[in-house]
Amino acid sequence: MADRFASRLAAEIRNWVxxxxxSAAQGEQILARYPADAxxxxxxxxxxxxxxxxxxxxxxxxxxSHNWEGIHRWVKLGGVxxxxxxxxxxxxxxRDRDHPRLGDGLLVIGGSLLLIGIALIGQIYNLxxxxxxxxxxxxxxxxxAAYALPSMALGGLGFLGVAAWFGLASEDPTTLLGKAVRxxxxxxxxxxxxxxxxxxxxxxxxxxxxxRRLRQLLEQLxxxxxxxGLLTLGFSWRKEDATHSGAVSxxxxxxxxxxxxxxxxxxxxxxxxxxxxxxxxxxxxLVLLLYLFALKVAIGFGAPWQVFRTLAxxxxxxxxxACLAIILYGARWDRRSWINWGVVFIGVHAIARYIxxxxxxxxxxxxxxxxxxxxxxxxxxxxxxxRRMTAQAxxxxxx
Numbered sequence: 001m002a003d004r005f006a007s008r009l010a011a012e013i014r015n016w017v018x019x020x021x022x023s024a025a026q027g028e029q030i031l032a033r034y035p036a037d038a039x040x041x042x043x044x045x046x047x048x049x050x051x052x053x054x055x056x057x058x059x060x061x062x063x064x065s066h067n068w069e070g071i072h073r074w075v076k077l078g079g080v081x082x083x084x085x086x087x088x089x090x091x092x093x094x095r096d097r098d099h100p101r102l103g104d105g106l107l108v109i110g111g112s113l114l115l116i117g118i119a120l121i122g123q124i125y126n127l128x129x130x131x132x133x134x135x136x137x138x139x140x141x142x143x144x145a146a147y148a149l150p151s152m153a154l155g156g157l158g159f160l161g162v163a164a165w166f167g168l169a170s171e172d173p174t175t176l177l178g179k180a181v182r183x184x185x186x187x188x189x190x191x192x193x194x195x196x197x198x199x200x201x202x203x204x205x206x207x208x209x210x211x212r213r214l215r216q217l218l219e220q221l222x223x224x225x226x227x228x229g230l231l232t233l234g235f236s237w238r239k240e241d242a243t244h245s246g247a248v249s250x251x252x253x254x255x256x257x258x259x260x261x262x263x264x265x266x267x268x269x270x271x272x273x274x275x276x277x278x279x280x281x282x283x284x285x286l287v288l289l290l291y292l293f294a295l296k297v298a299i300g301f302g303a304p305w306q307v308f309r310t311l312a313x314x315x316x317x318x319x320x321x322a323c324l325a326i327i328l329y330g331a332r333w334d335r336r337s338w339i340n341w342g343v344v345f346i347g348v349h350a351i352a353r354y355i356x357x358x359x360x361x362x363x364x365x366x367x368x369x370x371x372x373x374x375x376x377x378x379x380x381x382x383x384x385x386x387r388r389m390t391a392q393a394x395x396x397x398x399x
Contacts, residue, residue: 009034073124080120084113092149104153111142111157130175132168135161152213159199159214163221166195176251183247184299186236190292193229194255196222197289201262205269220337227323227345230288231352233295234315236308248300256293263289271333284325291318319349343386 013027022030087110095103115138121127122134139161146154170191172178181188200222206215263285270278291314298307323342330338 076120076124077117080113080117084110084117087113091151104151107149107151108153108157111145111154114138114142115161130169130172132165132172132175135165135168139165150210152211155211155214156217159218159221163199180249180251183249186233186295186299187247187249187252189229189232190295191229191252191255192225193233193288194252194259194292196225196227196229197259197285198222198255198262200226201259201266201285204266205262207269208271216337219335220341223326223338223341223345226288227319227341227349230315230319230322231345231349234312234319234349234352235356236312236315249296252296256289256296260289273333277329277332281325281329284322288318288322291315316349316353320346323349339386343383 010031013022013030016022017024017027087106091103091106091110093103094100094106115134118134118137122129139158142154142158142161145151146158166177169175169177170181170188173182177191181191199218203215203218203220203222206212206218208215263282267278267282270281291311295308295311298311323346326338327342327346330336330342
């Protein structure tokens with residue numbers, strides 16, 4: 001990629017000259033001080049090095065794959081360890097020489113090789129366990145290293161490992177989480193919504209300093225899981241046979257308690273603002289947690305179907321209100337990803353409810369036509385709102 005700073009500076013200088021903030025001569029002097037560099041991949045030596053390295057790596061991979069069974073296990077493990085060490089050493093060295101992105105890329109390769117090494121040990125020694133266990137060991141080893149270095153790339157890789165472990169554990173009926181979500185049809189989306197709340201709280205805890213990139217990743221993962229789980233729970237008003245099990249899941253209760261702890265700690269890391277505004281945002285998160293807990297209690301006591309129908313309709317209102325609150329607070333606190341995901345899920349929520357309510361009342365052709373018109377109008381309105389909120393966030397950042 002070309003030097004984005006220099007290109008953006010040139011565009012800004014044209015605007016400054018046009019607004020008579022500086023003269024054309026001053027603009028040329030500033031541009032001369034910060035010349036644009038050619039993109040790194042436009043240099044012939046870089047292209048030939050990449051192609052040659054890729055061919056060598058492909059040749060080595062083919063030789064290893066054809067002779068895999070005959071290679072001694074210690075050679076296999078030693079090769080992975082050596083490659084992992086080289087990747088980490090090279091990444092750290094490049095970071096010290098002012099090449100942070102390339103260094104982070106090599107650190108990510110080294111972190112990925114750690115997962116390969118864990119899987120290789122399990123294959124060589126025929127270790128038994130859950131499919132999610134390697135992912136659990138991977139992120140448990142990876143995250144401390146990410147914070148110790150520190151490396152935002154390794155941290156992001158580690159938290160993606162947490163998300164993968166959570167998903168695999170929920171799909172495995174032999175794990176605690178997998179057993180819990182199978183006690184009732186509603187427990188699966190509840191677990192994902194609660195896990196999303198944990199991720200979102202962890203993201204806010206990272207603040208706007210050195211770990212800002214991790215905050216952005218965790219907040220977006222959290223919002224996707226939280227709103228996705230709540231959206232799925234909104235369909236439960238039709239499920240008369242899925243709510244009378246009287247199931248009790250202590251695993252899900254523990255997850256709700258963890259989400260409450262994450263929200264409580266995140267309260268101290270919110271952006272500086274008036275106390276009523278911060279308490280208002282906290283209230284939004286607590287109301288969502290209270291809804292999930294109420295749904296859990298209703299399932300545990302085997303409440304009648306009318307209770308779940310009422311809770312499903314309440315879900316519709318809460319999801320819309322939470323998305324709107326996320327948009328407004330995102331504009332106030334310069335969280336543009338909050339604005340984007342809030343707008344996306346308002347749109348998805350509206351489309352889902354439209355099809356859910358009118359899908360059985362209209363013929364297929366009429367449903368598709370009317371849904372298409374509805375989606376176009378909704379998309380136009382939401383995009384206007386997103387642009388307005390983003391502009392407000394940008395203006396607040398500049399002032």
